[in-house]
Amino acid sequence: MPDARPPGGTCYYLSHLLGTKVFEDGEASAWGRLRDIGFAGSAAYPPAVSLEVAARKNGARVLPWSAVVEFSTRGIRTRRTDEPAPPADFWVRRDVLDDQVVDLSGAKVRRVNDVQFLYAEGRLVPAHVEIGVYGLLRRLGVARPVVALLRWLFDYTLKERFVTWRHVQVVSPGGSPGGVRLSAMANRLADLHPAELADILEELGTKERQALLRTLDPETAAGALEEVTPDVQRTLLTQEEPGKAADILEEMPAQEAADLLRELPDPEAQRIISRMETEAAEDVREILAHEDESAGSVMSTSCIEAAPDDIVADVLEAIRRCAEEVGVFNIIYVLDEGRRLVGVASLRELFAASPDARIGRLMTTHLLKVGPDARLRELARLFAKYGLRAVPVVDERGGFLGAVRLKDVLNELAPLIKE
Amino acid sequence: MSTWRRWRVRLALFAMVVGPGIITANVDNDAGGIATYSVAGAKYGYMLLWVLIPTCILLVLVQEMCSRMGVVTGKGLSALIRERFGLRASFYLMVALVLTNLGNSIADFAGVVAGAGIFGIPEFISAPLSAFILWHAVVKGTYRSVERWFFVACLFYVAYIISGILAKPDWGAALRGTFVPRMTWDVACLYMVVGIIGTTIAPWMQFYQQASVIEKGIPLKHYRYAVADTVIGGVIVTIVCYFIVLACGATLHPRGIEVETADQAAQALYPIAGNYCATLFAIGLIAASHFGATILPISTATSVCEAMGWETGVDRRFSEAPHYYSIYTFTIVIGATVAAVTSTAMLVKIMLFSQVVNGILLPAVVFFMLRITSDKSIMGSYTNGRLFNIVAWLGTGLVAAMSLTMVVLTFLHGV
Numbered sequence: 001m002p003d004a005r006p007p008g009g010t011c012y013y014l015s016h017l018l019g020t021k022v023f024e025d026g027e028a029s030a031w032g033r034l035r036d037i038g039f040a041g042s043a044a045y046p047p048a049v050s051l052e053v054a055a056r057k058n059g060a061r062v063l064p065w066s067a068v069v070e071f072s073t074r075g076i077r078t079r080r081t082d083e084p085a086p087p088a089d090f091w092v093r094r095d096v097l098d099d100q101v102v103d104l105s106g107a108k109v110r111r112v113n114d115v116q117f118l119y120a121e122g123r124l125v126p127a128h129v130e131i132g133v134y135g136l137l138r139r140l141g142v143a144r145p146v147v148a149l150l151r152w153l154f155d156y157t158l159k160e161r162f163v164t165w166r167h168v169q170v171v172s173p174g175g176s177p178g179g180v181r182l183s184a185m186a187n188r189l190a191d192l193h194p195a196e197l198a199d200i201l202e203e204l205g206t207k208e209r210q211a212l213l214r215t216l217d218p219e220t221a222a223g224a225l226e227e228v229t230p231d232v233q234r235t236l237l238t239q240e241e242p243g244k245a246a247d248i249l250e251e252m253p254a255q256e257a258a259d260l261l262r263e264l265p266d267p268e269a270q271r272i273i274s275r276m277e278t279e280a281a282e283d284v285r286e287i288l289a290h291e292d293e294s295a296g297s298v299m300s301t302s303c304i305e306a307a308p309d310d311i312v313a314d315v316l317e318a319i320r321r322c323a324e325e326v327g328v329f330n331i332i333y334v335l336d337e338g339r340r341l342v343g344v345a346s347l348r349e350l351f352a353a354s355p356d357a358r359i360g361r362l363m364t365t366h367l368l369k370v371g372p373d374a375r376l377r378e379l380a381r382l383f384a385k386y387g388l389r390a391v392p393v394v395d396e397r398g399g400f401l402g403a404v405r406l407k408d409v410l411n412e413l414a415p416l417i418k419e
Numbered sequence: 420m421s422t423w424r425r426w427r428v429r430l431a432l433f434a435m436v437v438g439p440g441i442i443t444a445n446v447d448n449d450a451g452g453i454a455t456y457s458v459a460g461a462k463y464g465y466m467l468l469w470v471l472i473p474t475c476i477l478l479v480l481v482q483e484m485c486s487r488m489g490v491v492t493g494k495g496l497s498a499l500i501r502e503r504f505g506l507r508a509s510f511y512l513m514v515a516l517v518l519t520n521l522g523n524s525i526a527d528f529a530g531v532v533a534g535a536g537i538f539g540i541p542e543f544i545s546a547p548l549s550a551f552i553l554w555h556a557v558v559k560g561t562y563r564s565v566e567r568w569f570f571v572a573c574l575f576y577v578a579y580i581i582s583g584i585l586a587k588p589d590w591g592a593a594l595r596g597t598f599v600p601r602m603t604w605d606v607a608c609l610y611m612v613v614g615i616i617g618t619t620i621a622p623w624m625q626f627y628q629q630a631s632v633i634e635k636g637i638p639l640k641h642y643r644y645a646v647a648d649t650v651i652g653g654v655i656v657t658i659v660c661y662f663i664v665l666a667c668g669a670t671l672h673p674r675g676i677e678v679e680t681a682d683q684a685a686q687a688l689y690p691i692a693g694n695y696c697a698t699l700f701a702i703g704l705i706a707a708s709h710f711g712a713t714i715l716p717i718s719t720a721t722s723v724c725e726a727m728g729w730e731t732g733v734d735r736r737f738s739e740a741p742h743y744y745s746i747y748t749f750t751i752v753i754g755a756t757v758a759a760v761t762s763t764a765m766l767v768k769i770m771l772f773s774q775v776v777n778g779i780l781l782p783a784v785v786f787f788m789l790r791i792t793s794d795k796s797i798m799g800s801y802t803n804g805r806l807f808n809i810v811a812w813l814g815t816g817l818v819a820a821m822s823l824t825m826v827v828l829t830f831l832h833g834v
Contacts, residue, residue: 097505098501098502098505098506099502100498100728110728111498111501111727111728112728113506113728131728136506136510136727139506139507140506140507140510172502204493205492205493205494205498206490206491206492206493206494206639207492207493209493229636230636231634231635231636232636234636234638235493235636235637235638238638238639238640239638239639239640
């Protein structure tokens with residue numbers, strides 16, 4: 001049972017372990033000091049597989065964990081072995097201590113002050129990471145006096161702050177490009193809310209951020225990318241290969257993707273668009289063709305469309321099938337053969353109507369609509385005046401282009417609101 | 420692509436990247452800077468002008484490393500030092516940084532007090548008032564627009580350039596002072612030189628520029644525009660301090676005035692503003708001091724929180740980043756309090772002293788930076804070149820040697 005924690009055992013802090021003398025079994029004088037411990041495996045509590053020892057002569061040596069005979073802070077005894085050390089997924093000092101990790105339980109990036117291990121039956125596993133002031137003080141060697149002082153002066157007990165290793169995601173890429181152990185945990189990152197994931201991405205360094213983004217599936221990545229600040233979007237996209245960037249952008253609503261591409265210099269944006277699927281690329285190009293901050297640039301192009309002769313039951317069935325993808329959900333746009341907008345019907349009206357009624361009979365033909373050049377200001381006034389939730393966008397001959405939702409306008413205007 | 424189009428793309432990219440270097444360099448000329456350059460010009464005339472040239476080169480090298488680290492790693496300088504050198508080293512560095520930044524912060528509030536003093540506003544009103552305005556601006560989130568106004572106010576430095584020219588300096592002597600290295604070998608002169616270097620390449624600048632580069636989100640591909648930004652910033656700041664020294668050297672030095680009060684420093688602007696020189700100086704000093712006084716506490720709080728792993732950022736609320744706002748508030752309160760209760764005669768001394776402490780801490784910070792920027796596992800293919808390293812280590816070694824000599828001499832003889 002690889003995932004179970006070993007019963008009982010001794011607790012050790014990394015800060016106490018580092019620098020521990022390493023002895024050859026049977027010898028009285030140490031041949032080196034512990035410098036780092038390597039861990040591997042996809043278990044929630046992965047075991048130590050190797051250790052790096054700073055030898056008194058010949059620099060550093062890496063040993064397999066199996067060479068360890070006795071392990072404690074008083075001294076580590078090793079036996080001679082010819083076995084090569086297995087590759088480690090991460091080295092706890094190099095990749096964890098003093099580095100950033102993602103705390104999945106709090107959905108936050110933390111800096112690790114110390115690591116607590118559990119040692120039992122010859123196995124060493126990480127149990128917690130310490131992220132509080134207590135760990136900082138212990139590293140500086142002043143934890144006890146400061147804690148005593150705080151208790152005496154303010155009657156305040158300073159406690160350790162732990163994150164269980166099960167919730168820790170190592171993100172430091174260490175020496176190897178591409179990151180460590182990320183893929184094993186990536187599915188758990190995908191469970192986080194896109195906004196939380198975005199906060200995490202913003203906090204991380206460039207390499208860590210890129211490595212983390214690569215492990216996410218395009219849909220999750222798209223969700224997170226929509227939420228990060230424009231500056232971070234720009235760095236992430238320009239540093240991603242155009243193909244990967246295109247995959248992610250395809251998962252976004254076209255107007256969001258277009259907004260993002262507007263942030264990039266033109267040649268780079270074109271390179272990414274050219275790698276997107278034809279349909280998605282066309283939608284994005286269509287929006288990019290309109291001036292920024294106009295109805296055409298914020299409109300959603302995925303709307304529910306119907307013909308006047310369609311019957312209600314068929315339309316409802318069609319809605320059921322595409323409900324996941326459409327941007328404007330509660331309004332049905334009725335188009336004639338020339339794709340000109342002739343009327344609209346609400347979802348409520350469809351439900352209220354008899355299943356075999358024709359859409360043409362129940363739709364409203366008295367229409368409010370705007371051109372693609374309409375400014376956001378104008379749209380905002382329209383929404384406020386008529387209490388609309390979405391307004392259709394048509395070209396000069398009445399051809400249907402898409403619809404602007406109240407939400408789209410709010411997204412654009414919210415940053416301009418000053419307190 | 421046509422040439423015109425290519426230029427337009429380049430210009431657009433430059434506009435996207437530009438800022439951190441130029442802004443950091445301009446904040447550099449805060450109250451402590453103006454005081455140091457004024458004293459240098461008044462006391463030594465044109466003799467120390469040459470110091471500015473190697474200082475400018477070192478400044479550009481050091482600040483370039485910061486933008487490079489920021490762009491490549493996306494991490495702040497103190498975070499990198501923590502990751503590369505561990506907690507102990509970064510902790511002691513942070514203690515030293517907080518102390519020098521406190522000194523600089525005091526100097527900035529001293530500038531506010533001195534500037535307001537010219538208008539007859541007493542220090543027990545001006546210091547708390549400006550402290551409250553700054554604190555409020557950051558906590559309530561209007562700081563970015565405030566920052567822009569201070570930046571515009573920095574155009575005041577142009578007055579020094581014009582004044583320096585109108586003062587009809589002895590150009591022959593000035594050029595000799597610029598290109599012939601000369602100094603008197605005593606503690607006072609060494610103190611002055613370390614002060615000039617320390618105020619021009621202040622340690623907080625490295626932390627601040629790296630943080631702003633990250634905040635701007637400059638992509639690696641466009642890194643060379645960030646280099647241009649740094650070089651332009653470095654050259655602008657050097658020209659400004661050159662003319663402050665020159666103006667003071669031409670106006671104050673011949674008359675034997677050693678700058679002890681703001682009124683005396685203001686005399687350097689007499690050639691351009693005549694009897695209004697004190698007013699002009701006061702307005703400029705107040706703006707420049709506010710600019711420094713907003714940015715220093717922010718930079719201090721950000722550096723410490725990054726190193727210790729606490730939440731940072733002006734965009735967070737107090738409850739989300741308590742350590743950040745505590746350090747920020749602490750720096751402002753100490754700065755304003757000390758400036759308000761200290762006598763005016765002491766303030767110029769405090770300003771100069773804080774710049775000298777900068778000069779002592781600088782080699783330590785640059786040492787860490789050079790180690791990090793030479794590390795392939797952190798910087799990838801963006802490590803320092805060989806020539807870069809030689810010049811930077813040499814310059815840093817020289818500053819370290821001078822600081823050390825000065826400290827030893829100060830202990831032996833006193834200033």
